Amino acid sequence: MTEPAVDTSPKTWDDVKTTTCYMCACRCGIKVYLKDGTVKYIEGNRDHPVNKGVICGKGAAGIMQHYSPARLSKPLIRVGERGAGEFREIEWEEALRTATLWLSEVRNKDPKKLAFFTGRDQSQGLTGWWATQFGTPNYAAHGGFCSVNMAAAGLYTFGGSFWEFGEPDWKYAKYFLLFGVAEDHASNPIKAGLGQLKGRGAKFVSVNPVKTGYSAIADEWIGIRPGTDGLFVAALIHELLDAQKIDAEYLLRYTNAPWLIVENPGHHDDGLFARNSSGSALVWDGNSEAPMPSLSSDANPKLMGRFVLADGRKVVTSFQLIAERFLGPEYAPDAVSGRCGVPASTIKRIAAELAHTAFSETIELDIPWTDYAGRHHEKMLGRPVAMHAMRGISAHANGFQTCRTIHILQIMLGTIDVPGGFRYKPPFPKPIPPGVKPAGKPGQVKPNTALPGPPLGFVTSPEDLLVDESGTPQRIDKAYSWEAPIAAHGLMHMVITNAAKGDPYGIDVLFMYMANMSWNSAMNVPDTIRHLTAKDDKTGEYVIPKIIYSDAYASETIHYADLILPDTTYLERWDCISLLDRPISEADGPADSIRQPVVEPDRDVRPFQTVLLDLGARLGLNGMTRADGSPRFPGGYPDYIVNHERAPGLGPLAGWRGKWGESHGRGSINPHQLERYIENGCYWFYELPDNMKYYRHVNWDYLDWATFFGFVGKTEPIIHQLYCEPLQKFRLAAQGHGRVQPPAEHKGRIAEHFDPIPFWYPPFEGEQVKQGEYPMHAITQRPMAMYHSWGSQNAWLRQILGRNWIYVHRGRAAGLGIEDGDWINVTSHHGRIKGQAKLMDGVNPDTIWTWNAIGKRSGAWGLAQGSPESKKGFLFNHLISELLPEREGGYRYSNSDPITGQAAWYNLRVKIEKAADETAISEPQFPALKRLRRAK
Amino acid sequence: MHPAYSVILFTTASGAGYGLLALLGLVGVNHGQASSIAFGVTSMVIALGLITIGLLASTLHLGHPERAWRALSQWRSSWLSREGVAAVVTYAPALLFGLVWSGLVEAPSLILPLGLVTAILAAFTVYCTGMIYASLPTIRAWAQPLTVPIYLAFALASGSALLAAISFAFGSLQLFQVIFTVAALIVLAVLKFLYWRAIDSAPKTHTMGTATGLGRIGEVRQWELPHTATNFVQSEMGYVIARRHAQKLRRFVFILFASALAAMLLALTIPALVIVAAIAVLAAAAVERWLFFAEAQHVSTLYYGAPNA
Amino acid sequence: MTSLPPPSAKKLGLVIDLDTCVGCQACATSCKEWNTQGYSAPLSDANPYGTDPSGVWLNRVHGYEVKEQGRKDSRVVHFPRSCLHCETPACVTVCPTGASYKRAEDGIVLVNPDTCIGCKLCSWACPYGAREYDQSHGVMKKCTLCVDRIYNEHLEPEDRQPACVKACPTGARHFGDLGDPNSAVSQLVAAREGFDLLPEMGYKPVNKYLPPRPRRDAFTSAPVELAKENGSSIEKLFAWADRLMGGSTKKAPAPPQEDYSGRLEG
Numbered sequence A: 001m002t003e004p005a006v007d008t009s010p011k012t013w014d015d016v017k018t019t020t021c022y023m024c025a026c027r028c029g030i031k032v033y034l035k036d037g038t039v040k041y042i043e044g045n046r047d048h049p050v051n052k053g054v055i056c057g058k059g060a061a062g063i064m065q066h067y068s069p070a071r072l073s074k075p076l077i078r079v080g081e082r083g084a085g086e087f088r089e090i091e092w093e094e095a096l097r098t099a100t101l102w103l104s105e106v107r108n109k110d111p112k113k114l115a116f117f118t119g120r121d122q123s124q125g126l127t128g129w130w131a132t133q134f135g136t137p138n139y140a141a142h143g144g145f146c147s148v149n150m151a152a153a154g155l156y157t158f159g160g161s162f163w164e165f166g167e168p169d170w171k172y173a174k175y176f177l178l179f180g181v182a183e184d185h186a187s188n189p190i191k192a193g194l195g196q197l198k199g200r201g202a203k204f205v206s207v208n209p210v211k212t213g214y215s216a217i218a219d220e221w222i223g224i225r226p227g228t229d230g231l232f233v234a235a236l237i238h239e240l241l242d243a244q245k246i247d248a249e250y251l252l253r254y255t256n257a258p259w260l261i262v263e264n265p266g267h268h269d270d271g272l273f274a275r276n277s278s279g280s281a282l283v284w285d286g287n288s289e290a291p292m293p294s295l296s297s298d299a300n301p302k303l304m305g306r307f308v309l310a311d312g313r314k315v316v317t318s319f320q321l322i323a324e325r326f327l328g329p330e331y332a333p334d335a336v337s338g339r340c341g342v343p344a345s346t347i348k349r350i351a352a353e354l355a356h357t358a359f360s361e362t363i364e365l366d367i368p369w370t371d372y373a374g375r376h377h378e379k380m381l382g383r384p385v386a387m388h389a390m391r392g393i394s395a396h397a398n399g400f401q402t403c404r405t406i407h408i409l410q411i412m413l414g415t416i417d418v419p420g421g422f423r424y425k426p427p428f429p430k431p432i433p434p435g436v437k438p439a440g441k442p443g444q445v446k447p448n449t450a451l452p453g454p455p456l457g458f459v460t461s462p463e464d465l466l467v468d469e470s471g472t473p474q475r476i477d478k479a480y481s482w483e484a485p486i487a488a489h490g491l492m493h494m495v496i497t498n499a500a501k502g503d504p505y506g507i508d509v510l511f512m513y514m515a516n517m518s519w520n521s522a523m524n525v526p527d528t529i530r531h532l533t534a535k536d537d538k539t540g541e542y543v544i545p546k547i548i549y550s551d552a553y554a555s556e557t558i559h560y561a562d563l564i565l566p567d568t569t570y571l572e573r574w575d576c577i578s579l580l581d582r583p584i585s586e587a588d589g590p591a592d593s594i595r596q597p598v599v600e601p602d603r604d605v606r607p608f609q610t611v612l613l614d615l616g617a618r619l620g621l622n623g624m625t626r627a628d629g630s631p632r633f634p635g636g637y638p639d640y641i642v643n644h645e646r647a648p649g650l651g652p653l654a655g656w657r658g659k660w661g662e663s664h665g666r667g668s669i670n671p672h673q674l675e676r677y678i679e680n681g682c683y684w685f686y687e688l689p690d691n692m693k694y695y696r697h698v699n700w701d702y703l704d705w706a707t708f709f710g711f712v713g714k715t716e717p718i719i720h721q722l723y724c725e726p727l728q729k730f731r732l733a734a735q736g737h738g739r740v741q742p743p744a745e746h747k748g749r750i751a752e753h754f755d756p757i758p759f760w761y762p763p764f765e766g767e768q769v770k771q772g773e774y775p776m777h778a779i780t781q782r783p784m785a786m787y788h789s790w791g792s793q794n795a796w797l798r799q800i801l802g803r804n805w806i807y808v809h810r811g812r813a814a815g816l817g818i819e820d821g822d823w824i825n826v827t828s829h830h831g832r833i834k835g836q837a838k839l840m841d842g843v844n845p846d847t848i849w850t851w852n853a854i855g856k857r858s859g860a861w862g863l864a865q866g867s868p869e870s871k872k873g874f875l876f877n878h879l880i881s882e883l884l885p886e887r888e889g890g891y892r893y894s895n896s897d898p899i900t901g902q903a904a905w906y907n908l909r910v911k912i913e914k915a916a917d918e919t920a921i922s923e924p925q926f927p928a929l930k931r932l933r934r935a936k
Numbered sequence B: 001m002h003p004a005y006s007v008i009l010f011t012t013a014s015g016a017g018y019g020l021l022a023l024l025g026l027v028g029v030n031h032g033q034a035s036s037i038a039f040g041v042t043s044m045v046i047a048l049g050l051i052t053i054g055l056l057a058s059t060l061h062l063g064h065p066e067r068a069w070r071a072l073s074q075w076r077s078s079w080l081s082r083e084g085v086a087a088v089v090t091y092a093p094a095l096l097f098g099l100v101w102s103g104l105v106e107a108p109s110l111i112l113p114l115g116l117v118t119a120i121l122a123a124f125t126v127y128c129t130g131m132i133y134a135s136l137p138t139i140r141a142w143a144q145p146l147t148v149p150i151y152l153a154f155a156l157a158s159g160s161a162l163l164a165a166i167s168f169a170f171g172s173l174q175l176f177q178v179i180f181t182v183a184a185l186i187v188l189a190v191l192k193f194l195y196w197r198a199i200d201s202a203p204k205t206h207t208m209g210t211a212t213g214l215g216r217i218g219e220v221r222q223w224e225l226p227h228t229a230t231n232f233v234q235s236e237m238g239y240v241i242a243r244r245h246a247q248k249l250r251r252f253v254f255i256l257f258a259s260a261l262a263a264m265l266l267a268l269t270i271p272a273l274v275i276v277a278a279i280a281v282l283a284a285a286a287v288e289r290w291l292f293f294a295e296a297q298h299v300s301t302l303y304y305g306a307p308n309a
Numbered sequence C: 001m002t003s004l005p006p007p008s009a010k011k012l013g014l015v016i017d018l019d020t021c022v023g024c025q026a027c028a029t030s031c032k033e034w035n036t037q038g039y040s041a042p043l044s045d046a047n048p049y050g051t052d053p054s055g056v057w058l059n060r061v062h063g064y065e066v067k068e069q070g071r072k073d074s075r076v077v078h079f080p081r082s083c084l085h086c087e088t089p090a091c092v093t094v095c096p097t098g099a100s101y102k103r104a105e106d107g108i109v110l111v112n113p114d115t116c117i118g119c120k121l122c123s124w125a126c127p128y129g130a131r132e133y134d135q136s137h138g139v140m141k142k143c144t145l146c147v148d149r150i151y152n153e154h155l156e157p158e159d160r161q162p163a164c165v166k167a168c169p170t171g172a173r174h175f176g177d178l179g180d181p182n183s184a185v186s187q188l189v190a191a192r193e194g195f196d197l198l199p200e201m202g203y204k205p206v207n208k209y210l211p212p213r214p215r216r217d218a219f220t221s222a223p224v225e226l227a228k229e230n231g232s233s234i235e236k237l238f239a240w241a242d243r244l245m246g247g248s249t250k251k252a253p254a255p256p257q258e259d260y261s262g263r264l265e266g
């Protein structure tokens, strides 16, 4: 018999379109195969700078997201009580008129009574600008509960950051230290990078309480106790200093290590840089034995020492103070080992390995370059030690200082933006910190008036805070107040609680986009739901009177909104991933990209950004209306993407500007810009010449170019701030200096935590719960094949992960009489849940963990009631309080980092025991949500 | 392995049918024409009826019954195909034999050759059925030397019990038949006993370590199943009956054997009991077949948490 | 042709690197995505949004914990599993219809969806659980090695590889001719001591797995410490910093000298 003939060249598609994936925030380039206008197959675009052809588990399941039965299909207005799921389908005109009415009332009265928070927003360039035009300071995206600790710590230290503003030098790194990452935003690049490292035999060390995913393939796993990385890293620094294994040249030339600091305890200038009349910081010149401006190229600065200035002021180099801090006995490996559960011998070995790699496996690239002082370098010297860190560091109340500690380690080894180290992604590096200040001070918020500046920015002294004379917060989330002075991304996790409590004030409209705030992104879900449905006893009104929400799917949060603006799916709309927002740049050069609609919506839905511009025009917001009152961007979002200019020649997209698309970065509007992007695969990537690929914080040619591109204001070196002066300014205020001082109750907290030199302090929750009562740490991890809440509606992804478990260390479980598959109770100071235990060896014994956001509320996401997601799945969020336990004086701070307001998800402390009630159902079970009508 | 009722029904019914058919063939060979047309026709109809019901049942569990005919094509390599071919081929001589033996057609000289051929083909068909299972290296409990003999013994025992019952109905039950059935039952019981001892003692040579190759590093343990949703392999191959439960059922099978035996012996005084015996044997066959699947562990279960197989 | 063809010179298959696989499931969903519209269309799902969803997948990623000899900790190994395109597979020979066959040309094992009767016997014969029956389609499904991609003239040459291989973000999956000792995959297998699954079954899998490399950690690295002179740390550091100032920064201070007690890993 002969074999059947197989068609080995079928053409199952009739068209292929490129666009950008949005199954997660990594924003890979994809090719969508279409047949008769329906999506058949999605693959990675091999030319794309982000993913270079690969695709991940989620991205390849994008089809099923697009065909999800949970897709919303028409605008909805609430007719029943909140949470009852009773809605009336309305036409867009009615929806927009309603929203305009609600919003204009607020704007006429008091714009800050609108809280506009935009979750997983990839169009913050637009939404932030919209908020500014509207005039409310109460704007932020999800950064506050996400990773602001990383962003802020980096931007206040070296002008870039882990998170998305840089990446390890996958090509040259020989030693890679990864802190607290399960997946991260750079989902595919990290995977590809790890593959590269492994291929090259580089050593990969993962510091993580859990040994799965990336950690599973690490050459060395360090199963640290949650919240103690600061100690571990400080001990590494201790070792390096003790053995003088640091890059003195790098420190002297490119950091503020030699800068002189005034030592004048008890006075207003204590701990501030000594500056000359022209305001430039000083160093002590070894040749002249006299102070000199820090940047003068002929200075021979002292790295260490105490000196006396002509005016008699005592000064010390910042490095001296830093060395004294980290050489302190409390940071010796033997001192920290017990607390972080890492053997001292391991800490010492890692330190030795770091030193060995940095100083004995040095790389030299034959690329001449010139630094800011005009010094010409024949080669680019590389210390091939790379580090990366994410939420394992950031989601702790000590995350900002811990992250700074890691940066200090990187900088002492001379590994930032050098071959083999951690590289900036343009537009970074930026001045430290970036120049923008938050708007919204008293008097800056006026009826029918735009804000004088953007609502989010970087404060450098108490004067920049958004507080009134009495120190009362001006923002609903208390960002930039004494409770979270450097809250560069706001505190989205506090908005609903604060608004419901009228603390600092009540609001009229809560306008949310793309955040499942009643469920997996809420700390303390039960109370959040209570807040969303709470009514004023007198008026019988909801305490949060109006809630507008834009979602694309039937999430848990839909049910608590009054007006729902249904969005398109990512394959149905225009988008712009802009350098003005969270860039997709590569270390080798800036990049941005677009989404184009590859299919037409089959439902009555509209792209949120277009709707937002429409509302802006209806509200008569300046930037969005012409003089004659007509809409400025009648073509909606694509119109805005092409024709909006932030500054002359600078718009959302950097590619193919100028009438003929001749210029890049800066240039006049190009009406055909989008076509050019589509021709190029929906992205723009500008590879820098080799001499601009490293040392960019001090690389003259780069800085000059970056100035033209508008990445930096002027061509100046970006000197790494080991010693963080802005923090000292807040501390001085807490010590009673300066015009703006914290209210008495906050003084102690500010004075303690705003240390200009990083230090470790125990996360709050662990300290404030009764000692020993909650012995375990509870953390979550990102599952690689699920994106927060959206994956469960996906027919394929939910087969892979349709429920979650509580992972417990096998040995510890045995001690507690817990067996594999037992149902157990997990109790925190705030609440209790029940879930099913799964035992494993690869987890820190004092730690339990679960996959994040797998638990679902019954009835949501178009899933049948009683689905495993709701009956077996659960969230740790029910256990996490958004407020810390009461302190003396009864005040409850938010469960956040005291410096940035970053939500401290991973400070959760719990106890576990076998559940008395053996019924195989997770707890708590919330009342099932009413199923919305299915999209066809 | 998941015990599919269609397959159980098929193997028990057709087993008994072929057993009966083979015996009728031999009866013909010995005695020539049936004692009466009624007797001949009835027994032939019952034999072929059981066989046909069985075959139909077996096609029921196919995804594409309408394509069943294709299964006849691969007799060169596939025991399933061979079984199909044998089953179909058997019909021809069996029908002819039925006609001449029951006396519907007068041709006494053909009874002997047709009877022999029918008996041989019937036996061969059952042999093929047994081989389908015995030839699967992936299932230790099936790849046993006793698998095929047991299939044959069951066919014989249930066939002769049936024949005895039919003979009784026609008042022509003979002592020899009782003795033969009793003998067959004893052989069957012994084989089954030896089989169970064999699979209980058969060493499990495949481990999660060899299945994943990770045994070379250390001791392998299941951590996460590929999916939280169950799949075909888990439900089809992953079906395992609890040891305790299996023991109960094994005992039950022996009880059925015993009662069949007892009934047969008592039939010497109360002949009607052969009916009870026949029913008991068929019941034993059904339960045993169910166990045959439920007790069989498939190697692929190693990937889903079984430490060894 | 249920009887196996004579062994082919060309033996196409996959090589999977267990040292690099992070268990991201990209190979699983990409496989499902391509094949549900390709040769194996459809790969059905049963009650996808119900309480008990299930579906047909040709590639699944398991997770195992392996306790290494002489260590108290275990390592997690992510383990993708699909058809291994065995050289002597019973899944082919048991098939009564000839629907299950091994291609003479390149050794790919396929099911012909037009002649399969869905008797499931082949899945019983596969030790690797690589075949999944499609209830609603009534036929058996299995990895096709993307036979409709690897030769597909409508795809760009560099895309003519299995969907799972192209997708894999870490590069843990390799596709090629394992019959050719000089092919990249064969070289890789030789260099990394690639192994067979269940070799004792005698099915001779073509696909190979590369073992996780030995770890370089506290158990395998000798303890190392940076050498330190005794004396007050801060003063030593100060003295060192001062020594650096000997020359001006125009002459860069020499990078720290190497001096270690003990072997270094990394």
Ligand SMILES: Nc1nc2c(c(=O)[nH]1)N[C@H]1C(S)=C(S)[C@@H](COP(=O)(O)OP(=O)(O)OC[C@H]3O[C@@H](n4cnc5c(=O)[nH]c(N)nc54)[C@H](O)[C@@H]3O)O[C@H]1N2
Pocket (backbone or CB within 6 Å): A119, A120, A142, A145, A146, A147, A513, A514, A515, A516, A517, A520, A521, A522, A550, A551, A552, A553, A554, A555, A556, A557, A567, A568, A569, A570, A608, A780, A781, A787, A788, A789, A790, A852, A853, A876, A877, A905
């Ligand atoms: N326990 C615990 N909780 C956590 C975390 C944790 O680690 N542990 N992580 C925290 C972090 S870092 C984050 S960022 C948050 C994330 O949590 P969320 O910000 O809530 O993000 P998602 O759950 O992804 O859902 C956002 C909403 O966007 C909707 N959506 C999806 N696509 C679209 C679209 O195209 N248009 C519109 N309009 N809406 C869309 C989804 O339907 C969903 O309702 O979770 C936080 N919560």
Ligand SMILES: Nc1nc2c(c(=O)[nH]1)N[C@H]1C(S)=C(S)[C@@H](COP(=O)(O)OP(=O)(O)OC[C@H]3O[C@@H](n4cnc5c(=O)[nH]c(N)nc54)[C@H](O)[C@@H]3O)O[C@H]1N2
Pocket (backbone or CB within 6 Å): A024, A025, A058, A146, A147, A179, A180, A181, A182, A183, A184, A185, A186, A187, A207, A208, A209, A210, A224, A225, A226, A227, A228, A229, A389, A390, A391, A392, A393, A396, A779, A780, A781, A782, A783, A784, A785, A786, A787, A788, A849, A906
């Ligand atoms: N597939 C997928 N990708 C995603 C997301 C998703 O939902 N799914 N979400 C996106 C979002 S919004 C974000 S913010 C990023 C977050 O990406 P990640 O930073 O990877 O976030 P997590 O998964 O929370 O990982 C935190 C890791 O830190 C570990 N950890 C917890 N506490 C500590 C500690 O104290 N020290 C150390 N060293 N480690 C610790 C945890 O075990 C976990 O492995 O991922 C993004 N990418």
Ligand code: SF4
Pocket (backbone or CB within 6 Å): A021, A022, A023, A024, A025, A026, A027, A028, A051, A054, A055, A056, A057, A058, A059, A060, A187, A188
């Ligand atoms: S990493 Fe994120 S953006 Fe990239 S393919 Fe996967 S889901 Fe899409």
Ligand code: SF4
Pocket (backbone or CB within 6 Å): C020, C021, C022, C023, C024, C025, C026, C027, C028, C061, C078, C080, C167, C168, C169, C170, C171, C172, C173
């Ligand atoms: S895609 Fe690659 S890394 Fe991901 S699970 Fe498959 S083999 Fe492993």
Ligand code: SF4
Pocket (backbone or CB within 6 Å): C082, C083, C084, C085, C086, C089, C090, C091, C092, C109, C125, C126, C127, C128, C129, C130, C131, C142, C203
């Ligand atoms: S893996 Fe299974 S299905 Fe694939 S060839 Fe081998 S035996 Fe056949």
Ligand code: SF4
Pocket (backbone or CB within 6 Å): C094, C095, C096, C097, C098, C099, C100, C111, C115, C116, C117, C118, C119, C120, C121, C122, C123, C139, C140
């Ligand atoms: S299921 Fe199909 S391929 Fe498998 S053995 Fe039966 S007929 Fe052959």
Ligand code: SF4
Pocket (backbone or CB within 6 Å): C030, C031, C032, C034, C035, C058, C059, C082, C142, C143, C144, C145, C146, C162, C163, C164, C165
């Ligand atoms: S080769 Fe093709 S069919 Fe086989 S597992 Fe990979 S993607 Fe699936």
Ligand SMILES: [Mo]
Pocket (backbone or CB within 6 Å): A142, A145, A146, A147
């Ligand atoms: Mo996040």
